Amino acid sequence: MNKSQYSIEVKDIVKEFSSVRVLDQVTVGIKPGEIMGLIGENGAGKSTLIKIICGIYQATSGTIFLDEQPCLLKDYVSAKKLGIAIVPQEFNLINHLTVYENIFLGNEIHKGMFLNKALMREKASKQMTALNMSVDVNQLISKLSVAEKQMVEVSKALMLDAKILIFDEPTTTLTIKEVKILFDLMKKLQSKGVTMIFVSHKLHEIKTICDRVTILRDGKLIAIEEIDDINEEGIARQMIGRDFSQVFPPKIERIDGDLILEIENLNINNLLKNISFNLRRGEILGFAGLVGAGRTETMEAIMGLRKRDSGLIKINGKEITINKPQDAVKNKLGYISEDRQGKGIIQIFDIPKNMSLISIKKYKKGLFIDKKKEDNKAEDYIDKFNIVASSKKMELKYFSGGNQQKVYISKWMDTNPEILILDEPTRGIDVNAKREIYEFIHSLAESGISCILISSEMEEIIGLCSRVYVMKEGQISNCITGSAINEEEIMFNATGLKGKI
Amino acid sequence: MSGQKEIISYFKKFKLKDHAIGIAFVILFFVAIIVGWPNFIKIRNLTNILRQVSYTGIIALGMTLVIISGGIDLSVGSMTVFTGGVSIYFLNTFGPNSILGIVMTIIFSILFGGLCGFFNGIMIAKFRIAPFIVTLGTMSIFRSLIQYFSNAGNILSVNTIYGKIGMASFFGIPLPVWIFGIVAFLLHILLTNTSIGRYICAVGSNEQVANYSAIKVNFIKLIPYVITGLTVGLAAMLWTSRLNCINPSDCAGYEMDAIAAVVIGGTLMSGGKGSIIGTVLGAIMLGIINNMLVLGGISPFLQPAVKGFVIIIAVLLQYNNEKK
Structure with missing residues (x-):
């Protein structure tokens, strides 16, 4: 040529x-x-x-x-x-x-x-x-x-x-x-x-x-x-x-687990309509749908980040009140936002400071922060999640997306959540970090922590989740399980149209 | 071997910009010694500089927290004179020789300043009005009120002992300088070693992240203004007891000196990051510059112009550093 x-x-x-x-x-x-x-x-x-x-x-x-x-x-x-x-x-x-x-x-x-x-x-x-x-x-x-x-x-x-x-x-x-x-x-x-x-x-x-x-x-x-x-x-x-198949760990099926979280008739005027769903202990529950279908808004409402017009939240069968994020943390809920830089990490903080931002009470000795304990814990997470950083004291803005995401996950793991909501957890990160995050979600579920995964990447939902709620225009259009979790079925429920383009 | 490596890695990591304020301070100090020879380096002159900067310096310490939290407080000058004037009225109710009156006035003055700061803070944190607007408003309100109360004349204290406090010295160092040091130490600890300090940085850096991290953002935003109010109360007490009176037109431009000290000290104007030690150095540097101008016989009318230039240059350097 x-x-x-x-x-x-x-x-x-x-x-x-x-x-x-x-x-x-x-x-x-x-x-x-x-x-x-x-x-x-x-x-x-x-x-x-x-x-x-x-x-x-x-x-x-x-x-x-x-x-x-x-x-x-x-x-x-x-x-x-x-x-x-x-x-x-x-x-x-x-x-x-x-x-x-x-x-x-x-x-x-x-x-x-x-x-x-x-x-x-x-x-x-x-x-x-x-x-x-x-x-x-x-x-x-x-x-x-x-x-x-x-x-x-x-x-x-x-x-x-x-x-x-x-x-x-x-x-x-x-x-x-x-x-x-x-x-x-x-x-x-x-x-x-x-x-x-x-x-x-x-x-x-x-x-x-x-x-x-x-x-x-x-x-x-x-x-x-x-x-x-x-x-x-x-x-x-x-x-x-x-090959695709190597990317995802084997699926976990938890059809018999106890219901840990139940949401009933969650409504936000003009945004969400009658959202009801449940989550079992140790399950990876998927939330699929187009951008703007209301998945993020649903989770933010549950976390107390958004005002609800109505709706019940039950944890372990008991009704609880969540009006602000602090309530959600107290009830062992965690939410990793899709907007890592805007809502997740403080760019000019180093790893230990980001890691302990929510859980800082754990590191208090009297009035003061026990920085040694904080640093040690940060080291643990650096090892556990394989965070690549030349120094743990480096500001997060110099980190790659994948490493930032791992710090963000550490930050929520440090609150010892029982329910962890991950909203587009692999957005903007490299392939290897992605795979590590899949394995991490998998190991979380195996250890009995319940995960909700919101993702616009179909393979992730299909590869990881045992049950998937599909949302469309502020409503849950269907809950699909087993072999029904495939691209065509999800697209159909998300758009109301059959087939691909 | 490993020790050697550590030293090498220390020098490799040593970046000029991380220590810019310290270096600038040392350079300025030597320049001042040379230019102001032999008067500058005299102990009397040095303690005098420290005394002069400590009033606005104390306020600048509170201001550091406000700016780190992403705000600004323009009302501190008016707040100082308002608090000072009201506390003299309060003191005068106790009669001419009352020690109790003095103790009560010191407490009153600090609390009254805190209350003024609380008002600013509530407007900003709870009602979400821009800090610039709120404090621009209260800047006018505080000054206007004290002028009204005093009919724009001197407010004189009738207490004969009160004036001795402001002139007191311990081990050759004036009281205001001691207080400047103590408050700096306390706020440095607050900023670097407590969760409140951590939260203030987080809120100043990114309010959304703070909110999503279950931090009580409104409460955290309120705190720096209250602390600034308390520091204003202290400064007002020291100022009024020095002269045993106050004039409603005093303390104009304190906000300028305080903000200048903070900015020169390397605190980011955009919030999130800053240092109390930097502010202390910034305040002293401003004092040295002023002193050099005085010793050099430069017109006092030009001093604010120099201060203005120094602020602009400090922010310019900060901005360029950030871009790299």
């Missing part, structure tokens, strides 16, 4: 964060009008690579060629000027601005000295119609649903008339119908010659939309394959580096 055919090429890209190498000599070329899939486990380096392509990060070494010209991307603004745009994974929308104001943010159309609001509104609503979205462009962003926000984010990137368009896991928050609209749009753009990079870890999506796929694992380029030459299992094997 002739090299001049590439519209963008990254060559020998290396990226290090405080001397941890997250990308190692990655070279990829993408042809004009091609949709290149970029796949890899969390922590494989997908996001880092595309952030380098749009100038948000700078590579430690390596070059980026645009139409064969080496170019220097010092920030996103200069990348935009060269025709590179990104639909980010996390929303960059300003909640108190309207849809059209967000779409044109930083790219406003002027009429003389002033903003040409009429033209911007018109263009924005044309774009939204093209995306089959019936959203008023004068609506505030805060009023939109997650999927609608995603579409606004897409429109924002499209407005830039980019030559190279990057989609960073755009489908995680979309329903199947919306994914289809997005894919149609991508096909249309492709026919106009736009080059696209589509990041995902959903195999069937890659298979559906991409021409070729680049597979990353642990920061290294594993393969670039023509999509027709490889099947989903092949991609998965290259992505994980081993």
